Amino acid sequence: MKVRQLTFRLLQVYADVVRTGSITATANRLHLTQPTVSQQLKRLREIVGEPIVRQVEGRVVPTEVGQALYQLSQDLLSRTDVFSQYLDEYNRGGRGHFSIGLVNTAQYVLPRLLGPFSQANPQVDVTVEIGNRQQMLNRFERHEDDLYVFSHPPSEANVMAAPFLSNPLVVVGPENSRWANVKDLTMESLKDERFLLREPGSATRHTFDAWLYSAGIELRATQQIASNEAIRLAVASGMGLAVLSRHVVADSPKGVQELPLQGFPLKSRWHFVVRRERRLPPAAYRFLSFVQAWLALEFNEPEGELAVAELLRTLDTERR
Amino acid sequence: MKVRQLTFRLLQVYADVVRTGSITATANRLHLTQPTVSQQLKRLREIVGEPIVRQVEGRVVPTEVGQALYQLSQDLLSRTDVFSQYLDEYNRGGRGHFSIGLVNTAQYVLPRLLGPFSQANPQVDVTVEIGNRQQMLNRFERHEDDLYVFSHPPSEANVMAAPFLSNPLVVVGPENSRWANVKDLTMESLKDERFLLREPGSATRHTFDAWLYSAGIELRATQQIASNEAIRLAVASGMGLAVLSRHVVADSPKGVQELPLQGFPLKSRWHFVVRRERRLPPAAYRFLSFVQAWLALEFNEPEGELAVAELLRTLDTERR
DNA sequence: TATAGTCATAGAGGATTATCTATGGTGTAA
DNA sequence: TTACACCATAGATAATCCTCTATGACTATA
Numbered sequence: 001m002k003v004r005q006l007t008f009r010l011l012q013v014y015a016d017v018v019r020t021g022s023i024t025a026t027a028n029r030l031h032l033t034q035p036t037v038s039q040q041l042k043r044l045r046e047i048v049g050e051p052i053v054r055q056v057e058g059r060v061v062p063t064e065v066g067q068a069l070y071q072l073s074q075d076l077l078s079r080t081d082v083f084s085q086y087l088d089e090y091n092r093g094g095r096g097h098f099s100i101g102l103v104n105t106a107q108y109v110l111p112r113l114l115g116p117f118s119q120a121n122p123q124v125d126v127t128v129e130i131g132n133r134q135q136m137l138n139r140f141e142r143h144e145d146d147l148y149v150f151s152h153p154p155s156e157a158n159v160m161a162a163p164f165l166s167n168p169l170v171v172v173g174p175e176n177s178r179w180a181n182v183k184d185l186t187m188e189s190l191k192d193e194r195f196l197l198r199e200p201g202s203a204t205r206h207t208f209d210a211w212l213y214s215a216g217i218e219l220r221a222t223q224q225i226a227s228n229e230a231i232r233l234a235v236a237s238g239m240g241l242a243v244l245s246r247h248v249v250a251d252s253p254k255g256v257q258e259l260p261l262q263g264f265p266l267k268s269r270w271h272f273v274v275r276r277e278r279r280l281p282p283a284a285y286r287f288l289s290f291v292q293a294w295l296a297l298e299f300n301e302p303e304g305e306l307a308v309a310e311l312l313r314t315l316d317t318e319r320r
Numbered sequence: 321m322k323v324r325q326l327t328f329r330l331l332q333v334y335a336d337v338v339r340t341g342s343i344t345a346t347a348n349r350l351h352l353t354q355p356t357v358s359q360q361l362k363r364l365r366e367i368v369g370e371p372i373v374r375q376v377e378g379r380v381v382p383t384e385v386g387q388a389l390y391q392l393s394q395d396l397l398s399r400t401d402v403f404s405q406y407l408d409e410y411n412r413g414g415r416g417h418f419s420i421g422l423v424n425t426a427q428y429v430l431p432r433l434l435g436p437f438s439q440a441n442p443q444v445d446v447t448v449e450i451g452n453r454q455q456m457l458n459r460f461e462r463h464e465d466d467l468y469v470f471s472h473p474p475s476e477a478n479v480m481a482a483p484f485l486s487n488p489l490v491v492v493g494p495e496n497s498r499w500a501n502v503k504d505l506t507m508e509s510l511k512d513e514r515f516l517l518r519e520p521g522s523a524t525r526h527t528f529d530a531w532l533y534s535a536g537i538e539l540r541a542t543q544q545i546a547s548n549e550a551i552r553l554a555v556a557s558g559m560g561l562a563v564l565s566r567h568v569v570a571d572s573p574k575g576v577q578e579l580p581l582q583g584f585p586l587k588s589r590w591h592f593v594v595r596r597e598r599r600l601p602p603a604a605y606r607f608l609s610f611v612q613a614w615l616a617l618e619f620n621e622p623e624g625e626l627a628v629a630e631l632l633r634t635l636d637t638e639r640r
Numbered sequence: 641t642a643t644a645g646t647c648a649t650a651g652a653g654g655a656t657t658a659t660c661t662a663t664g665g666t667g668t669a670a
Numbered sequence: 671t672t673a674c675a676c677c678a679t680a681g682a683t684a685a686t687c688c689t690c691t692a693t694g695a696c697t698a699t700a
Contacts, residue, residue, distance in 0.1 A: 001400075001403070001404045001407055003328050003329075003332075003397075003400055003401075003404065004328065004329045004332070005327075005328075005329070005686090006327070006328040006400070007325075007326070007327050007328075007687095008323050008324065008325075008326040008327075009323075009324045009325070009688095012323075012324070022646080022647095023646075023647060023648095024645080024646060024647080032688090032689075032690095033689070033690065033691080034646080034647070034648095035647090035648080035649080035650095035689085035690080035691085035692095036688070036689055036690075037647095038647065038648060038649085039648090039649090039687095039688085039689090040688090042648085042649095043687085048407065049407070049411075050407065050410075050411070051599065055646090055647075055696095055697090057697090057698085058645085058646070058697065058698065060646095060647085064410075064416055064417055064601070065407065065410060068403060068406060069403070072399065072400070072403045075399060076396050076399060076400070077323075079392065079395060079396060080321075080323055080326070080392070080396070081323075083321070083388060083389070083392045084321045084323065086388060087321055087368065087369070087370065087385065090370075090384075090385060091370070096384055097384055279371065281384070325656090327657095329658090342676080342677095343676075343677060343678095344675080344676060344677080352658090352659075352660095353659075353660060353661080354676080354677070354678095355659085355660080355661085355662095355677085355678075355679080355680095356658070356659055356660075357677095358677065358678060358679085359657095359658085359659085359678090359679090360658085362678085362679095363657085375666095375667085375676090375677080377667090377668085378667070378668060378669095378675080378676070380676095380677085
């Protein structure tokens, strides 16, 4: 058999001829003329190298080989159909895979979005990558993920960012800290306190450093700890103060409390970041849509909802 | 997905690209140029409507959709391959089906050919139709079978017949018949005996009738019985004499014996009969080849072997 | 035995495909 | 950085395919 020349079209036509038992009927059903169908059959016979139909009492009936061919056709066509359905589902975003890269702090919030999404879309497989800002930037450079969450989006051309959720940075101290009820508390008063800081690659650290710099303040004592969670525990045990995302504290606030420092909370927002040139997997698109709806319902973040909507609109116009 | 335009060739090329991870390598393996393969991929992508490969560190790797497509390709190609193998086997005659129509007497001999053949070709499915001459002629007219065995082939144009086995018709009487040892026994002596005859549609009857007519003899008493077996039993129980194929008697000779009548045995031969315009199934062809060999080995019928060889040769030249 | 329906074949057009050579871009590795 | 390997694109050509109309052959039914 000359497999190379075999076409799915031929199989489709052939299968219909076998079903209807008539060349003319198939021609009508498929909006072709009768000679066209005849010729398709002829070509298929040449490909197979063997007669596949013959006429019996005015009906077109498959030969023995033809029957085997018919079964093959049905088999192949239905499998192709399954794939086609998979494709549709994939394009609808209800199936498939995407990966999302998170900066550390975002891991305290994103599960609240990813959880419901996965529940609603069990066929979607999400890979979550977590690291500090610098690590995520590296992944971003290498195009390793489909979607990123940054506090400060990399300022590159062809990058789109949607600030979807506020990420207030607050100063925290241990429970019953002596600064807790001080009025008009300023950084000046705290500069002799020991501050527990994230490592330099971290976004939280970066933001705080920038603020300190612009305020012209230099800290006396600092200690570097690479995990928000470790910092929270250290603060609780009285090792010092720290600047953390309010979400980190809100998540399990035991042993620490927010201090009412002037100028705080520092405002920052998490951004969804995507590359313009990279085609976003439909599942990721669907996730963004999901987030948009969820923001309004659960997070009361109308601005974020708008930003995501805008992002989706841009993605829409870019992919066709 | 545009299934209509999908080709097996495209899938073959694509599958090879995925396996090798290189367009150039595939081009070499398939004896194509690199741009050709590139374009095939492009076309396949257009058919699928989705990117199917991308480049990662110099290698061509399938996307998520591409992986699903690869699996599909493997699946479809291997199934097609199975069909292709079936086709080969079918053409070799080692697989498939044919039907053979036998006149009654032949059923005493043909099992000795069909049995070994089926044993040697377990994948071949044979339908055996049995009837008297007239019934077989009807089937023959309607093209109902692939192959026939007649004593007297229908004299039609486009019919080929190969006399493959002698079918001597003998006169039989009961064991210890008083005619058994008579010298120079003639029909004249027997014309008062009762003869048990097959029905008029039967070939045996027809041959005997013709012989009687040419010999100018008319029988006194006859009785018609539609089965060779029943006739044999009736003869054994002394109801009369009969003309039967020697094969019928040889098969289980109890209670009857051949009478040494002058002019007997009447010579006749069984013929394989096929229509010229009908393409013989390869399995039937293989059966004829088998018979040819078997005739020499087991039946000592060199003439038959030659006739079958001649038939096969003609069939060979007619089908290409 | 007409007649209507069904299929095969011939001929022709335009569209699509398969394949090539030549060339340019891009990323990898020395 | 340079060189090389690899892939994409453009342009061209011959083959093939798809589809049509026209027509002839066969078959079953009225």
